[in-house]
Amino acid sequence: MTIDFSCQKCETSFEIDAQDLIDGTEKLICPQCHARAPASIAEDFVSALSEMRAQVAVLGKKFAINMELESEDLVEELDSKKDDEEDELDAEEEDLEEDDLDDEDEEDVEDEDMEER
Numbered sequence: 001m002t003i004d005f006s007c008q009k010c011e012t013s014f015e016i017d018a019q020d021l022i023d024g025t026e027k028l029i030c031p032q033c034h035a036r037a038p039a040s041i042a043e044d045f046v047s048a049l050s051e052m053r054a055q056v057a058v059l060g061k062k063f064a065i066n067m068e069l070e071s072e073d074l075v076e077e078l079d080s081k082k083d084d085e086e087d088e089l090d091a092e093e094e095d096l097e098e099d100d101l102d103d104e105d106e107e108d109v110e111d112e113d114m115e116e117r
């Protein structure tokens with residue numbers, strides 16, 4: 001499955017195979033001006049993509065799927081549903097450097113004592 005991207009900055013269109021994004025062999029980066037999404041957003045996108053692909057495969061046993069996703073449409077849909085502060089995508093110019101590299105904090109998930117019942 002190939003995804004078409006169009007750079008908001010320089011308007012270059014390019015394609016990346018979803019499989020390559022999921023494998024990490026391709027990065028989501030503009031071939032022209034090298035603009036890219038903040039690391040955390042790119043990661044979320046790739047994991048959503050991989051989840052979507054899995055779900056489509058499962059559902060495919062019942063229904064063949066062919067869908068078109070356009071971010072411009074989606075942004076409007078999301079805006080009309082919730083108008084809280086989802087400003088991340090508007091702050092593009094400022095946050096395009098890698099900033100979110102610090103979300104690797106270790107999780108101290110303490111198991112509560114699992115007593116036998």
Ligand SMILES: [Zn+2]
Nearest residue numbers: 007010030033
């Ligand atoms: Zn570009």
